[in-house]
Amino acid sequence: MNTKLNIAIMAGGNSSEANISMLSATQIAGWLNPERFNAHKILVKGNTWTLDHPQKGSIPVDKNDFTVNVDGKKLTFHCALIAIHGTPGENGLLQAYFEMLQIPYTTGGVMNSSVTFNKYYCKELVRETGVNLAKGLLLRRGQKVDVQAILDTLGLPIFVKPNESGSSYGVSKVKQAADLMPAIEKAFAEDKTIILEEFIPGREVTCGVFKYQNGEMIMPITEIVPETEFFDYEAKYHSKSKEITPAPISEPLTKTIQEFTSKIYDRLQCHGVVRVDYIVNDDKIYFLEINTVPGMSEASITPQQIRAMGGNMREFFTLIIDDAIQRSTL
Numbered sequence: 001m002n003t004k005l006n007i008a009i010m011a012g013g014n015s016s017e018a019n020i021s022m023l024s025a026t027q028i029a030g031w032l033n034p035e036r037f038n039a040h041k042i043l044v045k046g047n048t049w050t051l052d053h054p055q056k057g058s059i060p061v062d063k064n065d066f067t068v069n070v071d072g073k074k075l076t077f078h079c080a081l082i083a084i085h086g087t088p089g090e091n092g093l094l095q096a097y098f099e100m101l102q103i104p105y106t107t108g109g110v111m112n113s114s115v116t117f118n119k120y121y122c123k124e125l126v127r128e129t130g131v132n133l134a135k136g137l138l139l140r141r142g143q144k145v146d147v148q149a150i151l152d153t154l155g156l157p158i159f160v161k162p163n164e165s166g167s168s169y170g171v172s173k174v175k176q177a178a179d180l181m182p183a184i185e186k187a188f189a190e191d192k193t194i195i196l197e198e199f200i201p202g203r204e205v206t207c208g209v210f211k212y213q214n215g216e217m218i219m220p221i222t223e224i225v226p227e228t229e230f231f232d233y234e235a236k237y238h239s240k241s242k243e244i245t246p247a248p249i250s251e252p253l254t255k256t257i258q259e260f261t262s263k264i265y266d267r268l269q270c271h272g273v274v275r276v277d278y279i280v281n282d283d284k285i286y287f288l289e290i291n292t293v294p295g296m297s298e299a300s301i302t303p304q305q306i307r308a309m310g311g312n313m314r315e316f317f318t319l320i321i322d323d324a325i326q327r328s329t330l
Contacts, residue, residue, distance in 0.1 A: 004038050005078040007321060008066070010094060012043045015086020016169040016190070024083045024296040031313040037321065040068075040077070044084060044094075051075070066101055079321050080105040082293055086165060090293045091117040104328035106320050107292055108271045116268055116292050119163050119195050123287065129263040131278075131287040136197040138163065141188050147180055150196060157199035160184055162191035173199065202281035205247050207261040208294065208305045210273040210316075212323035218258045219305035223247035243301060245308045249280070257285055264290065271327060272320060275302055 011025030012018045022043075029039040041052040042061060049061035051068045059068050068075040080098050082105055088094045089107075092114035098105040107113060116122050120138045127133060135154055139145065150158070160183040161171040170190030172183035187194040204226070208219035226241040247254070261276045270292065277288040294302045306316050 004036060005321070005325075006040060006075065007032060007037045008040050008042045008077040008080045010042050010044060010080055010082045010084050010089055012045050013084035013086055013089050014044075014046060015084075015165065017085040018045070020295060020297070021084050021089070024300070027297050028081065028083055028317060031317050032321075033314050033318055036318065040075070042080075044088065063097075066098075066103060077103060079103070079324050081317075081321065081324075082107045083296060085293055085295070091164065102328070104324040106272045106324045108269060108274075112269045112271070113292060116270075116290050117164050119161070119289060120193070122268070122290060125268060126264055126287050126290075129260060129267055131260045131264070132284050134159075134197045134200050134279075134286055134288075136195055139184065139194050139196065141192040145181065145184060147177065150180065151177055154196060154198045158183075159197045159199060160187050161195055161197075162187050163193040163195045165190050170194075200279045200281055200286050202279040202284075202286070203247075203249075204277065204288070205249070205257060205280055206275050206277045206301055207257055208273060208275045208302045209261050209265045209270075210320070211262075211265060211270075212319060213326050216262070217306075217309070217311075218262055219302070220246040220308045221249065221254050221257055222301050222305060223249070224301075243304060245301075245304045253280065253283060253285075260285060260287070272324070273302060273316075 009025045009028055011021050013021055025041050029041060032039045043050050043052055049063060050058040051061060053059050059070060061068050066077060080103055082089045082094060084090065090113060092110040095105060095107060095110045095113050099110060115125060123133050137150060137153060156175060158174045160174055170187045172186055174180050174183045184194065204224045205221050206224060207221050210217045222243050222245040224241050224243055257278060264276055265274060273294060275291040275294040279286040279288055294300065296302065303313055306313060
């Protein structure tokens with residue numbers, strides 16, 4: 001009889017979206033096949049890592065070898081399933097840790113995670129795929145801000161957002177020149193570099209993708225119709241948006257978005273499941289950003305797309321874990 005695999009579901013983290021990560025982790029634990037996997041939630045907050053034990057509460061993780069002492073027995077893990085949005089789960093830090101310990105993990109590698117977390121450099125790499133990109137500027141904290149030069153380059157409205165943040169915090173849509181500096185300061189509260197982008201009117205759509213050893217899943221497109229001004233934190237997590245899967249768009253447009261999603265996945269050397277967000281303006285497709293640790297609560301977009309394909313989450317996460325373990329042995 002095969003021994004069940006111990007899966008560490010990494011949750012929490014140090015970004016503003018830690019609570020969303022916890023919801024995802026709980027949901028994922030429920031989806032894992034109990035005949036094949038023992039699901040263990042590991043809560044990460046700064047340097048404090050603890051196993052969330054159902055009977056014994058919080059037990060510290062030994063970060064020297066990523067083990068937990070439970071009643072005098074050493075619990076080791078066969079795979080880390082990363083469900084942390086923002087740092088350290090989406091920016092390469094956890095990935096580097098697991099690489100050093102040679103523990104399989106479910107996301108892209110160190111380079112993929114750190115580059116995709118940096119919106120500005122990610123766009124530069126994605127440019128080669130031929131997808132359209134909004135005009136943008138990068139500002140560093142402490143840099144002199146020339147408001148007029150920004151307005152001349154980007155016009156109004158302008159999106160202002162933290163450059164390296166896994167969350168929707170600190171994002172503003174600026175419609176009047178007087179609001180630009182407050183928006184810049186708000187974004188700098190979240191990150192030391194920020195990105196300013198021209199506003200592209202259009203429909204927001206998103207497409208999930210997962211490529212593995214023996215196949216690939218390019219998912220149906222979802223259209224996001226926010227009730228708020230744009231797809232911000234409220235829209236994302238407080239049901240202030242309508243998500244339509246599959247999106248009511250033409251077959252050729254669907255195919256083109258799926259092709260771009262596949263190309264972007266390869267170009268950025270992604271692994272595991274990712275979601276790519278776009279704006280569609282008169283059939284012109286603009287890349288917005290990539291989510292390398294997409295939300296996994298019951299209502300999240302990726303599970304919606306998998307269900308629309310006729311898949312189920314238990315089988316999906318079995319594939320994700322098997323792929324991570326196979327990749328680590330290559």
